[in-house]
Amino acid sequence: MLKSWMRDVTLAIQARSGATAAVGIWLAIVAIAALTAFIFLCVAAYDWLALQLGSVFAGLIVAGVFIAIALVGLIVCALLRKRARQRAILERTARAHAPSWLLDPRLLSMAVQIGREIGWQRIVPVALLGFMAAQWTREYHRQHGNKAAK
Numbered sequence: 001m002l003k004s005w006m007r008d009v010t011l012a013i014q015a016r017s018g019a020t021a022a023v024g025i026w027l028a029i030v031a032i033a034a035l036t037a038f039i040f041l042c043v044a045a046y047d048w049l050a051l052q053l054g055s056v057f058a059g060l061i062v063a064g065v066f067i068a069i070a071l072v073g074l075i076v077c078a079l080l081r082k083r084a085r086q087r088a089i090l091e092r093t094a095r096a097h098a099p100s101w102l103l104d105p106r107l108l109s110m111a112v113q114i115g116r117e118i119g120w121q122r123i124v125p126v127a128l129l130g131f132m133a134a135q136w137t138r139e140y141h142r143q144h145g146n147k148a149a150k
Contacts, residue, residue, distance in 0.1 A: 092145075
């Protein structure tokens with residue numbers, strides 16, 4: 001059962017993203033080739049600048065370019081982090097104000113059908129226990145979720 005469940009999850013991921021082992025291997029090859037090309041480009045830029053301006057100034061200019069790239073990356077990361085936090089806060093508030101899944105018409109019709117089949121005298125105590133457990137779980141997650149957010 002676990003093997004079939006894992007296969008279903010794998011197929012769902014592949015259907016959504018198109019990811020396979022071959023794609024992963026080729027992406028690794030592309031990343032290594034791009035890194036190697038970048039290193040050779042940096043060395044060539046340093047050599048060209050060293051011929052034009054001298055080795056000290058060439059090193060300072062190449063270092064300055066990398067510092068500028070790092071600063072731009074840092075600013076972009078900070079903005080993306082802020083946007084992700086805002087999106088998560090909005091999603092959490094939307095989920096908190098969303099209607100309960102217990103009021104879903106399909107679920108209610110299924111509950112009525114089960115009640116008719118088994119009998120209301122047997123199903124009402126089980127349903128009340130399930131409802132109490134769901135409310136307790138919801139409250140537990142709400143309290144511990146607020147502690148984790150602080």
